[in-house]
Amino acid sequence: xxxxxxxxxxxxxxxxxxxxxxxxxxxxxxxxxxxxxxxxxxxxxxxxxxxxxxxxxxxxxxxxxxxxxxxxxxxxxxxxxxxxxxxxxxxxxxxxxxxxxxxxxxxxxxxxxxxxxxxxxxxxxxxxxxxxxxxxxxxxxxxxxxxxxxxxxxxxxxxxxxxxxxxxxxxxxxxxxxxxxxxxxxxxxxxxxxxxxxxxxxxxxxxxxxxxxxxxxxxxxxxxxxxxxxxxxxxxxxxxxxxxxxxxxxxxxxxxxxxxxxxxxxxxxxxxxxxxxxxxxxxxxxxxxxxxxxxxxxxxxxxxxxxxxxxxxxxxxxxxxxxxxxxxxxxxxxxxxxxxxxxxxxxxxxxxxxxxxxxxxxxxxxxxxxxxxxxxxxxxxxxxxxxxxxxxxxxxxxxxxxxxxxxxxxxxxxxxxxxxxxxxxxxxxxxxxxxxxxxxxxxxxxxxxxxxxxxxxxxxxxxxxxxxxxxxxxxxxxxxxxxxxxxxxxxxxxxxxxxxxxxxxxxxxxxxxxxxxxxxxxxxxxxxxxxxxxxxxxxxxxxxxxxxxxxxxxxxxxxxxxxxxxxxxxxxxxxxxxxxxxxxxxxxxxxxxxxxxxxxxxxxx
Numbered sequence: 001x002x003x004x005x006x007x008x009x010x011x012x013x014x015x016x017x018x019x020x021x022x023x024x025x026x027x028x029x030x031x032x033x034x035x036x037x038x039x040x041x042x043x044x045x046x047x048x049x050x051x052x053x054x055x056x057x058x059x060x061x062x063x064x065x066x067x068x069x070x071x072x073x074x075x076x077x078x079x080x081x082x083x084x085x086x087x088x089x090x091x092x093x094x095x096x097x098x099x100x101x102x103x104x105x106x107x108x109x110x111x112x113x114x115x116x117x118x119x120x121x122x123x124x125x126x127x128x129x130x131x132x133x134x135x136x137x138x139x140x141x142x143x144x145x146x147x148x149x150x151x152x153x154x155x156x157x158x159x160x161x162x163x164x165x166x167x168x169x170x171x172x173x174x175x176x177x178x179x180x181x182x183x184x185x186x187x188x189x190x191x192x193x194x195x196x197x198x199x200x201x202x203x204x205x206x207x208x209x210x211x212x213x214x215x216x217x218x219x220x221x222x223x224x225x226x227x228x229x230x231x232x233x234x235x236x237x238x239x240x241x242x243x244x245x246x247x248x249x250x251x252x253x254x255x256x257x258x259x260x261x262x263x264x265x266x267x268x269x270x271x272x273x274x275x276x277x278x279x280x281x282x283x284x285x286x287x288x289x290x291x292x293x294x295x296x297x298x299x300x301x302x303x304x305x306x307x308x309x310x311x312x313x314x315x316x317x318x319x320x321x322x323x324x325x326x327x328x329x330x331x332x333x334x335x336x337x338x339x340x341x342x343x344x345x346x347x348x349x350x351x352x353x354x355x356x357x358x359x360x361x362x363x364x365x366x367x368x369x370x371x372x373x374x375x376x377x378x379x380x381x382x383x384x385x386x387x388x389x390x391x392x393x394x395x396x397x398x399x400x401x402x403x404x405x406x407x408x409x410x411x412x413x414x415x416x417x418x419x420x421x422x423x424x425x426x427x428x429x430x431x432x433x434x435x436x437x438x439x440x441x442x443x444x445x446x447x448x449x450x451x452x453x454x455x456x457x458x459x460x461x462x463x464x465x466x467x468x469x470x471x472x473x474x475x476x477x478x479x480x481x482x483x484x485x486x487x488x489x490x491x492x493x494x495x496x497x498x499x500x501x502x503x504x505x506x507x508x509x510x511x512x513x514x515x516x517x518x519x520x521x522x523x524x525x526x527x528x529x530x531x532x533x534x535x536x537x538x539x540x541x542x543x544x545x546x547x548x549x550x551x552x553x554x555x556x557x558x559x560x561x562x563x564x565x566x567x568x569x570x571x572x573x574x575x576x577x578x579x580x581x582x583x584x585x586x587x588x589x590x591x592x593x594x595x596x597x598x599x600x601x602x603x604x605x
Contacts, residue, residue, distance in 0.1 A: 334418030364437030367447035380440030397424030497581025560587030
């Protein structure tokens with residue numbers, strides 16, 4: 001097995017990402033908020049080549065045991081019989097019809113949220129036909145009509161793009177936006193030249209400031225616009241314009257429809273490109289959807305605790321630092337405090353982040369390496385930090401992350417993906433970010449580029465996906481059944497916060513694992529989450545429907561309620577961090593043709 005040195009360094013940064021807003025229960029945003037810029041940055045780049053964590057543990061899902069933890073279904077589920085000890089669903093592909101994408105949030109006011117969360121900038125509309133899409137990683141939110149004059153609309157998010165489209169057409173044929181990051185002190189025009197027009201002639205592709213392109217509709221204050229134009233002459237024909245446009249990137253230099261860039265000067269660390277074309281998609285209140293787009297404040301809305309991959313771990317780490325949740329941030333390191341490979345003692349770690357106001361995180365190509373059941377990742381980063389007093393500082397470096405393969409971990413406690421080492425150095429402000437990223441991990445042992453993670457429906461929990469996400473109750477339950485579907489029982493067991501054998505907890509691990517031996521696959525559907533809070537604690541009740549396939553090819557349906565608990569991260573003052581976990585669950589078998597939607601509406605009451 002490979003072992004890599006660890007250079008512990010104060011790290012600073014944040015980029016929202018990964019976490020999925022849950023219906024009716026907003027999580028806290030992956031933001032750029034308080035983090036401290038290290039005063040002394042290491043000069044060496046610690047090496048260690050990680051490997052991809054999206055391991056494909058393709059095995060059949062075990063049958064779930066509805067033990068004492070999963071009993072006591074409310075009388076509302078009257079017709080149900082208690083689930084046999086051999087069928088608790090595991091996760092498989094969740095059809096889109098079963099669980100709507102979690103990025104579309106219903107029109108419900110935000111309830112209790114972990115940390116110092118704030119309301120969404122755009123309040124959820126009262127009109128049930130108006131949906132709100134929010135993506136915490138991209139830090140955008142907008143409204144759109146679900147249907148208009150018989151035409152249905154839907155949203156698809158793919159990487160840094162979000163498509164809004166008529167459901168009769170492929171998403172890519174709809175309108176869309178794309179979100180870019182940039183240094184806060186860089187102008188919108190310069191950012192377009194550097195990121196969109198790199199390699200194109202400045203004489204052929206002109207960046208121009210633009211007036212609000214959505215004439216006649218209100219635009220939030222602080223938004224500024226630009227577009228890519230062509231050198232024109234009075235006698236240009238359409239063929240001539242098309243020939244000129246061919247010299248510029250398409251569809252960013254559009255000649256036959258609305259296409260433009262927008263920056264919100266209140267949040268100058270990113271900008272948005274809109275491809276609208278020549279038709280109108282309503283956003284409610286008589287506005288087109290693109291005028292409802294808001295860039296969200298970093299650090300104000302979403303909470304991200306996601307270990308599904310190396311990028312997610314770093315985003316969660318900086319999310320915790322930006323929210324001043326230092327105990328949580330400390331939990332992402334896997335070395336013992338003060339050891340050759342570990343972080344400094346907690347008090348020293350926390351003190352190191354006292355003066356950072358905000359940080360942006362830029363990441364490069366992830367490299368991966370394997371060693372005797374171990375997965376290693378190296379991730380180049382660039383950090384742009386604002387410190388107390390308004391100064392800006394730039395850093396680049398390399399983080400090394402490690403995971404023992406989940407399918408061979410078979411004795412609690414489960415050891416998730418974590419940060420093994422890091423080396424970061426100060427750079428001149430205004431440095432070329434792409435060049436810094438290209439060289440940040442140059443001293444690390446070689447590894448192979450890790451392909452980008454496929455774009456999954458958020459509700460998909462099949463065994464070909466690795467999902468280890470505690471950002472919210474729905475994400476945690478999906479992770480639980482994803483682990484069960486992948487036969488990663490140690491990981492599944494780790495999502496319970498109640499002790500084994502306790503009144504609300506799971507059975508002992510061996511019994512827990514044995515309970516899933518006859519399950520072939522399971523689908524999960526969640527209902528409306530009911531949040532609650534008490535004396536520094538957050539509680540969530542989640543109604544579920546589980547559809548299990550046994551190894552004998554029988555189908556079984558269960559309805560029940562899980563209760564999850566999180567001690568407010570901002571008031572957890574000393575390690576170990578107590579993450580969101582399952583406090584109790586009760587599930588009962590119902591007929592396969594039961595009206596599960598009606599049962600879920602009552603089961604958590």
